[in-house]
Amino acid sequence: MxxxxxxxxxxxxxxxxxxxxxxxxxxxxxxxxxxxxxxxxxxxxxxxxxxxxxxxxxxxxxxxxxxxxxxxxxxxxxxxxSEDLPEIKPKQWDKDTTGYAFNSKMPGPFYPINKMGLLTPAPDTKQPNLIVDDGHPDSRLAPMVQLHREYRSRLKQQHVVKQVSVTLSAGTPKLREAMVTYMAQTRGLQMQTENILITHGAQMSIYLAASLLLKSGDYVIVGEPGYYVANQVFEHMGARIIRVPVDKHGIDITAVEDACQKYPVKALYVIPHHHHPTTVTLSPERRMRLLEMAEQFNFSIIEDDYDYDFHYTSSPYLPLAAGNHHNRVVYIGSFSKALSATIRIGFMIAATDFLRQAIYLRRIIDLRGDHVMEESLAALLSNGDISRHLKKVNKIYCERRDYLCTLLDTHLKDVVHYTKPDGGMAIWLVFDKRYPLSEISVKAAKYGLFINNGKLFDSPDVHYNALRFGFASLNFEEIKEVVEIITKTVN
Amino acid sequence: MxxxxxxxxxxxxxxxxxxxxxxxxxxxxxxxxxxxxxxxxxxxxxxxxxxxxxxxxxxxxxxxxxxxxxxxxxxxxxxxxSEDLPEIKPKQWDKDTTGYAFNSKMPGPFYPINKMGLLTPAPDTKQPNLIVDDGHPDSRLAPMVQLHREYRSRLKQQHVVKQVSVTLSAGTPKLREAMVTYMAQTRGLQMQTENILITHGAQMSIYLAASLLLKSGDYVIVGEPGYYVANQVFEHMGARIIRVPVDKHGIDITAVEDACQKYPVKALYVIPHHHHPTTVTLSPERRMRLLEMAEQFNFSIIEDDYDYDFHYTSSPYLPLAAGNHHNRVVYIGSFSKALSATIRIGFMIAATDFLRQAIYLRRIIDLRGDHVMEESLAALLSNGDISRHLKKVNKIYCERRDYLCTLLDTHLKDVVHYTKPDGGMAIWLVFDKRYPLSEISVKAAKYGLFINNGKLFDSPDVHYNALRFGFASLNFEEIKEVVEIITKTVN
Structure with a gap:
């Protein structure tokens, strides 16, 4: 037996x-x-x-x-x-997907991931001790304890928890109401709850806007270099991407006008505060001109204002969506920067009809967000915790930026060049061609430091050999350690 | 002045x-x-x-x-x-979206929402005190305190929080590892971490699978009546939906075979445990036959096994994905049912190549999930909290189901008919045509009870006058109150 x-x-x-x-x-x-x-x-x-x-x-x-x-x-x-077993061997999943007849050709670069699901700058990377992200907040400073206190107290309220079953996918009413006030106070946006959709991160708002505005073959204008994940969305929609230069005042509006005269442009994607990756701010004059051109050439504007809340030396400029928007602007933002990259609450603000379509699409993509978390965030918006936190971290991030600049000037003067940003959480750090980031990132990995290999922002024609150095999530000691490691890799 | x-x-x-x-x-x-x-x-x-x-x-x-x-x-x-002000009036957002040139014709029904973003069964609905959902868990019973204890302890670990910046969108490695063990133990699935993608709810997995498998004009088979949100996804992809009857053993496989002989079917969407909405279980024989047909007719199977963990009188049947799947099955599930509808953690299991494409698409949709929450869930999976919780609630939900059935038989014998489900969280309650749910839901709203108007599951040709009565989220007292209110509305 x-x-x-x-x-x-x-x-x-x-x-x-x-x-x-x-x-x-x-x-x-x-x-x-x-x-x-x-x-x-x-x-x-x-x-x-x-x-x-x-x-x-x-x-x-x-x-x-x-x-x-x-x-x-x-x-x-x-x-x-049984003698006639339907199956007699364990079924593993193969590497090859002979079974699925699927669209296996996703556009855009596909970054290698290792077995752990981590992005691998090099095959021999250990799990890093230090990470240079591309501009995340320091969640150690965020009012996460307060947020989770609100969360726990709501878990006991059955009507809050049950609300998910009748609430559509626009986000919890309390958060949308709190947003109306908060957006008016901080950004001068005049709107109602009907104009706000809460999404799972700002990225989802970009995806929704692109899905509604673009179909295969449509033209969309983006800044170059630009936010590659947004570009991947537009590519996924089958759109034709027109890359327009970005200078120190933001996207080049003469080039935008030229493009509009040549092609029937459907949409323009713009990052007005601290263009991703180069961190420049779009000037007020260009903002006005873009709004005029949208009307003149009949295109929509996707305004990704992810960095509005972070300014160190001056006030932010008001969004295009607060100006003469002609119902042509889709305004996108996020609370991931204010709190923590793990808090995936973003938002879209647009005209009601457009927004209702976006709600429909959001629902079939992921039904809804975590409403208890949304209500908890609403409480922190209403009681001023978020504003106080932003005031506090703006001061700290400003100091970290300055500290990093000092170290770069001292230790890496001949290796990198950069322009100190007005705000935001990252410095666009261009490495001299003698120091390829692809090599530096591999060497850095051996010291337990993860930095990207400088290829993320490459377009088909240009290699920048640059990265966004996220300084906000690192304290002085960590910034010092990172610069020391980079210095070692180039000597 | x-x-x-x-x-x-x-x-x-x-x-x-x-x-x-x-x-x-x-x-x-x-x-x-x-x-x-x-x-x-x-x-x-x-x-x-x-x-x-x-x-x-x-x-x-x-x-x-x-x-x-x-x-x-x-x-x-x-x-x-300034005299030459660029803008001199406050810009509200209009109702009409003259500005956007967008695809305003979303397919499928669009449910009316009121100003608060709530689904309105009737214009005079007050905020309800009692809600009959379509099968949510009772989060009052869930180990939310343990989950949030894990969450808080991880917030202090910078390396956990920072991992988001290097981890791709497949989910946190710890959760994917814990899932390999959990899926093998509970479902007999043989796989590796490379076969698992964590998504923002199971709905996102359906959306991703449909995006990869279907293009405009492709044929997809679904059960009728069926899960309307999945159907809306397929419609959004431009797919042609073939509706096949569902009887007491699940989807009718003869009808599936007929359809496959007539049309080049690309995919079949099946809910093996407790078909949504009718709650029947797909028999083992039909499971085998579907797998054979997938190979014979060259289609993929989207297996939405949302209710696997909830069985009251017998063991669940093993998933199709645990059988002879020929790398043709995309297995989808969720932890929202085990914990709370607010915990939006779902998953997809498939062959590696397919999954890598799904990860790419998930990333451009919403970058990633809340990795701290994912690691917290991993801890509860590994320490057995989830299994213990499921054991506990299966007993409680079974009692709630039986209690509801007793009340229905006593008070609404001539009004409704139903078949007691083997498991799951809802009863498919068909109302006699003399009692239109559209009227009952309006009357119920006056008593502070939200129930849907029975139109959610209607197909273009059929009106079911039925709803899913989610019993799991209601305690005895609440179930009694709901049945009393419904009884009042029909007398």
Whole structure:
């Protein structure tokens, strides 16, 4: 007889009922060929003795196996393993997907990931101790304790939790109401709750806007260099991307006008505060001109104002969406920068009709967000915690920016060049061609530092050898350590 | 002179710097026409006196206004409001979206929402006290305190929080590893971390699978009646939907075969446990046959096994994805049912190549999930909290189901008919045609009860006058109250 006691070990601390464990293990052994077709299983009483289980448990397991077709009942003999098993080997998933007939050609670069799902700048990267991100906030400073206190208190309120079942995908009403006030106070935006959609991060708002505005073959204008993930969205829609230079005042509006005269442009994607990646701010004059051109050439503007809340030396400029927008602007922002990259709450502001379509699309993509978290955020917006936090971190981030600049000027003067940004969380750091970032990132990995390989922002024609150095999430000590490691890699 | 002290009230408790408040308010009044072009603003010293602010604050505000083009400096006179203002009226967002040239015709029904973003079964609905959802768990029973304890402890670990910046969108490695074990133990699925993608709810997995498998004009088979949000996804892809009857053993496989012989079917969407909405379980024989047909007719299977963890009288059947799947199955599930509808963590399991494309697409849709929450869930999976919780709630939900059935048999015998489901969180409750749910839902709303109007599951040709009565999220008292209200509405 097979050693059933070792083949079928029961884990009493597991949450799974014992009869299910028996069932699953027997199926597993049948599949693996350990228990063969035609085998007569021990009687229920005998098996109960072997496995030290109640006989009823074994009866339940055998019944289950029979119901699923793995065993058959032979009257007066017992249960035998079926001869005509539907499947006799364990089914692994292959690497090749011969089975699916699917669209396997996703546009855009596909970054290599290792087994752990991590982006790999180089094959020998260890799990890094230090990470240079491309502009994340320092969540150690964020009012996460307050946020989670609000969250916990709401978990006990059944009507809040149950609201998800009747609320559509626009976001929780309390957060949308709090946003009306907050957007008016901070950005001069005049709107109603009907104009706001809460999304799972700002990225989802970009995806929704692009889905609604662009179809295959349509023209869209973006800044170059630009935010590659937005470009990938436009490519996914099949849009034709017109790349327009970005100078120190933002996107080049003469080039935009030229493009509009040549092509029937459907949309323009613009990052007015701290253009991604170069961190420049779009000047007020250009903002006005873009709004006029949108009307003149009949295109829509996707305004991705992810960095509005972070300014160190001057006030931010009001959004295009606060200006003469002619219902042509889709305004996008996020709370991930104010709090933590893990808090995935973004928003879209647009005219009602457009927004209703976006709500429909958001719903079929992911139904809705975490409404309890949304209501918790609403509380922090209303009680001023978010504004106070922003005031505090603007001061700290400004100091970190200055500290990083000092270190760069001292240790990497001949290696990098940059323009100190007015705000935001990153410096656009261009490395001299003698120091390829592809090599630096590999060397840095050996010191436990992750920095990207400088290829993220490359367009088909240009290699920048540059990265966004996110200084906001690193304290002085960490900034110092990072610069020291980079200095080692270039010497 | 204008009453600047009342026009420009400064809120010292606000987080916004005073100079920004002054700037924004002056811009607001210029826009509203209160402060006219050509007006000479009070000198900085005078304005500081009026507003009881430091003179430096006023200088900063005036400089900012000038930088933004709202005022100009007249040497030796001061600051005047610019004559050539780019915009002079406040821009509201219109209802009509004349500005956007967008695809305004979303497919499928668009449910009316009221100003609060709530689905309105009737215009006079108050915010409901009681809600009958379509099968949500009772989050009051879920280990949310444990989950949030894990969350808080991770917030302090910078490397966990920072991991988001290097981790791609597949989900946190710890959760994917925990899933490999959990899926093998509970579902007999044999796979690696490379086969798992964590998504923002199961809905996102459906959207991703449909995006990859279907293009405009492709045929997809679904059960009828069926899960309307999945159907809306397929419609959005431009797919042609073939509706196949669902009987008490699940989707009708003869009808599936007929359809495959007539049309080049690309995909089949199946809900094996507790078909949505009718709650029937797909029999093991039909599972085998579907897998064979997928190979024979060259289609892929989207297996939406949202209800696998909830069985009251028997063990669940193993998924199609655990069988002879020929790399043709995309297996989809969620933790929203195990924990709370607010926890939006779903997953997709498929062959590696397919999954990598899904990861790419997920990334451009919403970058990633909340990795801290994902790691917290991983901890609860690994320490057995989830399994123990499921064991506990299966007992409680079973009792709630039985209690509801008793009440229905007692009070609504002639009004509704239903088949008691083996598991899951809802009963498919068909109302007699004499009692239209459209009327019942309106009446119920007056008693503070939200139930849907029975139209959600209608196909173009069929009106079911039925709803999914989610019993799991209601305790005995609440179930009793709901049945009492429904009873009142039909008498």
């Amino acid at each position: 097979l050693p059933f006691d070792t083949l079928i070990p029961i884990d009493k601390s597991s949450g799974l009922p014992a009869y299910q464990q028996v069932t699953h293990l027997i199926i597993k052994h049948i599949r693996n060929g350990v228990i063969k077709p035609g085998l007569l299983l021990p009687g229920t009483r005998e098996m109960a003795g072997i496995l030290k289980l109640h006989r009823k448990t074994i009866i339940a397991a055998y019944d289950e196996l029979t119901a699923q077709g793995w065993t058959s009942v032979i009257p007066r003999k017992g249960f035998i393993v | 204008l009453p600047f002290d009342t026009l420009i009230p400064i809120d010292k408790s606000s987080g916004l710097p005073a100079y920004q408040q002054v700037t924004h308010l002056i811009i607001k009044h210029i826009r509203n026409g209160v402060i006219k072009p050509g007006l000479l603003l009070p000198g900085t010293r005078e304005m500081a006196g009026i507003l009881k602010l430091h003179r430096k604050t006023i200088i900063a505000a005036y400089d900012e206004l000038t930088a933004q083009g709202w005022t100009s400096v007249i040497p030796r006179k001061g600051f005047i409001v």
